[in-house]
Amino acid sequence: MKSRQITLKDIAKMLNVSTSTVSRALKDSHEIGAETKKQIIDLATSLDYIPNPLALGLLKNRSFTVGVLVPKIGYHYNSAAISGMEEVLDRHGYSVMICQSNESHDQEVVHVKNLVASRVDGIIASLAQSAGDYDHFMYAQKKGVPVVFFDRVPDYEKASKVIIDNEKGAITAVNHLIERGKKRIAYIAGPKNLRISAIRYRGYEKALKNHNLPIDKKLLIYCEFNQEMGYQACKKMIAEGKSFDGIFAVNDRTCAGVLAALREHNIAVPDDVAVIGFNDEPYDIFLYPSLSSIKQPAFEIGQEAARIFLSERDFDPENFTPQTKILETELIWRAST
Amino acid sequence: MKSRQITLKDIAKMLNVSTSTVSRALKDSHEIGAETKKQIIDLATSLDYIPNPLALGLLKNRSFTVGVLVPKIGYHYNSAAISGMEEVLDRHGYSVMICQSNESHDQEVVHVKNLVASRVDGIIASLAQSAGDYDHFMYAQKKGVPVVFFDRVPDYEKASKVIIDNEKGAITAVNHLIERGKKRIAYIAGPKNLRISAIRYRGYEKALKNHNLPIDKKLLIYCEFNQEMGYQACKKMIAEGKSFDGIFAVNDRTCAGVLAALREHNIAVPDDVAVIGFNDEPYDIFLYPSLSSIKQPAFEIGQEAARIFLSERDFDPENFTPQTKILETELIWRAST
DNA sequence: GCATATTATGCAAAGCATTGCGTAATTATT
DNA sequence: AATAATTACGCAATGCTTTGCATAATATGC
Numbered sequence: 001m002k003s004r005q006i007t008l009k010d011i012a013k014m015l016n017v018s019t020s021t022v023s024r025a026l027k028d029s030h031e032i033g034a035e036t037k038k039q040i041i042d043l044a045t046s047l048d049y050i051p052n053p054l055a056l057g058l059l060k061n062r063s064f065t066v067g068v069l070v071p072k073i074g075y076h077y078n079s080a081a082i083s084g085m086e087e088v089l090d091r092h093g094y095s096v097m098i099c100q101s102n103e104s105h106d107q108e109v110v111h112v113k114n115l116v117a118s119r120v121d122g123i124i125a126s127l128a129q130s131a132g133d134y135d136h137f138m139y140a141q142k143k144g145v146p147v148v149f150f151d152r153v154p155d156y157e158k159a160s161k162v163i164i165d166n167e168k169g170a171i172t173a174v175n176h177l178i179e180r181g182k183k184r185i186a187y188i189a190g191p192k193n194l195r196i197s198a199i200r201y202r203g204y205e206k207a208l209k210n211h212n213l214p215i216d217k218k219l220l221i222y223c224e225f226n227q228e229m230g231y232q233a234c235k236k237m238i239a240e241g242k243s244f245d246g247i248f249a250v251n252d253r254t255c256a257g258v259l260a261a262l263r264e265h266n267i268a269v270p271d272d273v274a275v276i277g278f279n280d281e282p283y284d285i286f287l288y289p290s291l292s293s294i295k296q297p298a299f300e301i302g303q304e305a306a307r308i309f310l311s312e313r314d315f316d317p318e319n320f321t322p323q324t325k326i327l328e329t330e331l332i333w334r335a336s337t
Numbered sequence: 338m339k340s341r342q343i344t345l346k347d348i349a350k351m352l353n354v355s356t357s358t359v360s361r362a363l364k365d366s367h368e369i370g371a372e373t374k375k376q377i378i379d380l381a382t383s384l385d386y387i388p389n390p391l392a393l394g395l396l397k398n399r400s401f402t403v404g405v406l407v408p409k410i411g412y413h414y415n416s417a418a419i420s421g422m423e424e425v426l427d428r429h430g431y432s433v434m435i436c437q438s439n440e441s442h443d444q445e446v447v448h449v450k451n452l453v454a455s456r457v458d459g460i461i462a463s464l465a466q467s468a469g470d471y472d473h474f475m476y477a478q479k480k481g482v483p484v485v486f487f488d489r490v491p492d493y494e495k496a497s498k499v500i501i502d503n504e505k506g507a508i509t510a511v512n513h514l515i516e517r518g519k520k521r522i523a524y525i526a527g528p529k530n531l532r533i534s535a536i537r538y539r540g541y542e543k544a545l546k547n548h549n550l551p552i553d554k555k556l557l558i559y560c561e562f563n564q565e566m567g568y569q570a571c572k573k574m575i576a577e578g579k580s581f582d583g584i585f586a587v588n589d590r591t592c593a594g595v596l597a598a599l600r601e602h603n604i605a606v607p608d609d610v611a612v613i614g615f616n617d618e619p620y621d622i623f624l625y626p627s628l629s630s631i632k633q634p635a636f637e638i639g640q641e642a643a644r645i646f647l648s649e650r651d652f653d654p655e656n657f658t659p660q661t662k663i664l665e666t667e668l669i670w671r672a673s674t
Numbered sequence: 675g676c677a678t679a680t681t682a683t684g685c686a687a688a689g690c691a692t693t694g695c696g697t698a699a700t701t702a703t704t
Numbered sequence: 705a706a707t708a709a710t711t712a713c714g715c716a717a718t719g720c721t722t723t724g725c726a727t728a729a730t731a732t733g734c
Contacts, residue, residue, distance in 0.1 A: 018713070018714045019714095020715080020716095021712085021713060030711095031711080032712070033711080033712055055719090057719095058720060059718070059719055060719085
């Protein structure tokens with residue numbers, strides 16, 4: 001029983017003109033007489049006419065909607081990136097349809113199929129953590145829907161990507177620890193199979209080498225992405241009597257656990273051990289001591305991804321050149337270093 | 338140049354039948370001969386045909402999309418509620434279009450108008466903090482779009498709402514402090530003009546009265562919703578020599594500041610002063626000490642709001658009975674108490 | 675063998691906006 | 705005054721699907 005909205009036809013009938021006349025008058029076409037035009041515009045305004053986007057979409061074969069697929073909107077990185085996308089897309093008349101994979105590859109597949117079925121004009125995505133193939137994205141592309149990845153990007157070539165320079169970010173973090181006088185720096189990586197763990201490790205290694213510091217594999221620790229695991233990992237290092245005066249962790253969540261473990265053992269931060277994370281989470285300033293981190297320009301990443309989508313609207317699956325944009329990170333210095 | 342997707346007509350042409358036959362075959366109508374049906378279904382499957390939702394929407398005067406308008410998806414409360422909505426709406430074939438007001442009333446107005454223009458089938462909203470009228474929501478309703486509010490709800494009658502029992506939540510929090518042996522409990526409220534500040538104050542007052550504890554207006558403090566203000570407020574209380582052994586704050590963010598101030602003054606938490614917040618933010622466990630809080634069932638609130646929308650799909654603006662659903666809060670006991 | 679019932683399929687309208695082309699009426703041109 | 709040019713509109717198709725009604729062909733009943 002959803003009440004019908006005003007249509008062109010309604011206005012046309014009331015004024016005894018054709019719908020084409022109304023349509024043209026409303027876009028201020030010169031073909032319509034001044035008198036008629038004024039009448040039409042006045043009536044349309046007073047009736048609060050809005051063109052039906054579904055009809056328009058049908059006609060133009062466009063939905064003016066882009067699908068955004070993220071692991072979780074609750075992640076600050078994701079919500080900030082989404083805000084960036086909206087900022088750009090709004091201005092171009094696009095709406096955003098947001099889906100969460102909840103880190104599940106299966107959910108991701110379902111969502112991509114739904115987005116394609118919904119006739120979105122493009123998909124901007126960050127991958128779920130659970131592994132799997134990328135067939136669903138290729139399927140979208142085959143159907144003529146351009147796909148742009150950000151943050152967690154796949155390793156196949158045929159898609160545009162917006163990422164940060166993870167290696168450089170890691171170098172910045174470790175350099176910072178070294179500048180603070182630290183010499184034995186541990187790296188708490190993410191899960192062993194994750195690309196990001198490896199890439200940031202390269203940065204860690206390079207920074208140490210550049211300063212002629214030895215690389216001690218005993219100070220490289222893999223663990224899951226959460227504070228409980230960070231806590232465990234740090235306690236273990238202490239229990240095993242490893243000597244270290246700095247910790248670089250793959251993300252801030254892990255650091256929260258690390259800080260808790262250090263506190264428990266009365267290890268002073270940053271004097272005995274300095275700690276730096278990655279991501280610049282909003283809660284970093286709530287931690288004790290407040291956590292230094294590497295900030296990813298999530299908002300800008302979202303903007304950039306949206307811009308790439310806009311440039312790929314006329315997408316030819318058979319023949320297009322993917323773009324990759326790399327953005328810079330920034331050191332945020334707080335009490336933990 | 339967006340590549341056209343397969344349509345009914347394409348299939349019809351290939352098989353030399355009419356589109357109606359294809360349409361009916363695809364929904365397994367008994368009117369279609371077994372042989373024809375099989376052919377059609379097979380071809381449609383192999384071509385991966387998906388009905389165009391825009392055409393369907395045009396026909397049914399439905400977009401199968403609901404608009405969700407929140408202050409910020411970055412707020413845990415909001416993202417959790419959205420997940421709840423998606424969980425319910427997905428099952429009913431609805432997509433979700435998410436907008437952020439960024440706490441701005443003007444943005445909110447723009448988004449609501451856009452959602453109506455996009456022909457969403459309903460709007461689920463939580464109000465921006467910046468004050469203003471509700472004309473835009475009434476406008477949506479007048480256009481036949483049902484509106485359901487959650488969390489931050491307006492004080493006008495003609496809309497359905499999903500909220501928590503804030504007074505009861507406050508009582509639970511203060512009772513908990515009292516049970517922990519605290520007697521002089523301060524209440525750090527939000528901004529003075531906010532309904533929520535007042536409602537939770539009522540709970541605070543009731544809890545104290547129920548335990549025959551005196552109410553000291555000096556222990557009621559208004560401040561903005563952030564940790565810096567919480568920090569300032571707490572420092573001021575200390576500087577002014579106010580005596581207190583418990584703090585109930587209107588939200589966890591404020592508490593983060595309070596904990597920092599107490600730490601700075603070497604006031605032991607929870608022994609000297611116990612602290613409890615409201616919202617059960619994900620970072621509560623990262624705080625030092627980890628923060629007790631009142632948990633709002635955000636996911637369930639989202640589910641409930643979605644369900645109310647579903648029940649109001651056949652919405653008659655002139656004649657409907659708004660529903661209000663009140664959900665329960667839960668005490669989360671951590672180290673700070 | 676003929677009338678009726680049944681089955682399988684097609685036609686066309688509806689839902690809404692846009693736009694190329696056609697037409698009528700008016701004005702300008704020579 | 706007659707032709708050309710302009711102005712101001714309308715017609716109809718397009719995009720895609722669904723669905724009531726019509727039609728053709730076959731099967732059933734007597």
